[in-house]
Amino acid sequence: MSQALHPMLNIAIKAARAAGAIINRASLDLDILRINTKGPNDFVSEVDQAAEQVIIETLLQAYPGHGILAEESGREHGARNSEYVWIIDPLDGTTNFIHGFPVYAVSIALAHRGVVQQAVVYDPSRNDLFYATRGRGAFLNDRRLRVSKRTRLQDALIGTGFPFRRGDNFKRYMKMFEEVMQQCAGLRRPGAAALDLCYVAAGYYDGFFETGLNPWDIAAGSLIITEAGGLIGNFTGESDYLYQREVVAGSPRIYGQLVQILSPYSRVIKADEAEGAAAEAGAQATPEQALADSLKAEAPAEAPAPKKGPVRIRKGEAAASSTGTDTVNQPTPPAEDAPF
Known part of the structure; x- marks a missing residue:
């Protein structure tokens, strides 16, 4: 990578590549892989857990005061009240991985005050590294990315x-x-x-x-x-x-x-989910469902209602909720206040 990268992005890339190495090694011998289920058709392997562990260790070694939101361990690690929260999926596409279908990736994002500032998605089977820093463009390896020009x-x-x-x-x-x-x-x-x-x-x-x-x-x-x-x-x-x-x-x-x-x-989708939740009341929640419920429970009651009409999202306005007191509609902090 020829362009200078933000230090926090460099740490995310280091963590993603470390996880990718674990995933690639495991892909060579899938027959001995231990697999559990979080729910019907929802799998977690020892590789997901090992990859998540190395990611968290790498991030917290560099930034011990940061928070963590990870798929397999939720918010068990890191500082719960930090303005910086790493949002991690150690192996997106686990079902593909355990079948030997080579479409899966490591996903790591850093949110500051509820706004994503750094992002890495690493495809270990192709050694493709997608990454972005807020306001500095998006890249695949050394190539600048742009969305397609098709209009129809x-x-x-x-x-x-x-x-x-x-x-x-x-x-x-x-x-x-x-x-x-x-x-x-x-x-x-x-x-x-x-x-x-x-x-x-x-x-x-x-x-x-x-x-x-x-x-x-x-x-x-x-x-x-x-x-x-x-x-x-x-x-x-x-x-x-x-x-x-x-x-x-x-x-x-x-x-x-x-x-x-x-x-x-x-x-309609929200109504369907509400009905499904009511129908399954009393059933044991999966870790994923429990985490989702806890995140919703932590949302502030006074959070502003979303706008009724469709809105355009300006470049760079993607938001990630990082703490229980942040909302995804939180406005972007002024440039002069951002530490990036």
Whole structure:
């Protein structure tokens, strides 16, 4: 990498490559891999846990006062009240990995006061490093990334992710899938959302949408997209997507057309999830569900309601909630106050 990188980004890259080395070694002998389930079709392997451990150790060795939000360990590590929070998915695409399908990645983002400032997504099987610093552009290895220039949805290649967990509304998703499929040039579903978002930034896709995602799936990719000139939001075009479990992204024109198609499904998805939660009351929550519930519980009661109308997200405005007192709609701190 020829350009000078921010010190915090360098540490994130070091952590991502260390995790990638663990993943690559394990990929050579998948038969001996120990695998557990967090829920139906939701797997965690010893590789996820080892990769997460080396990431956390690398980050906290450099920045012991920072907070951690990680997929497998939640907020067990780091300082809970820090303004700096690392949002980590040690192996996005675990199902692909355990089957030997080489589409998976390490995702690491750093949020400061609820706004993502640094982002790394590392594809260890291809040795592809996607990264961005807020305000400095997005890159794949040494190449500057820009979203595609296509303007018509009928010419666009769109990425998506299928629902797979218990309680997901498959029929509702298939209606969305059918509607988008009939209006675009093609739909793809490789199975690793962090990489999907980077593919939008690189212009491989013109847009992307998925439901059921968690903050660690999308925090890094969101900054990489906006730094590449793209837009990202929830199905109604608002910027509070990290905890809405719905996300749409794309080049500006394609993004707008996808929001038009998907916005009618937004409230219905939330109603479906509420009904599913009520139906499963009393069932033991998975660690992922428990963490999501705790994050929602920590949200301030006085948080401002989201705007009713669709809004455009300016370049670099992707936000990640970093502490229980931050909200994803929190405005970006003035440039003179930011330590970046």
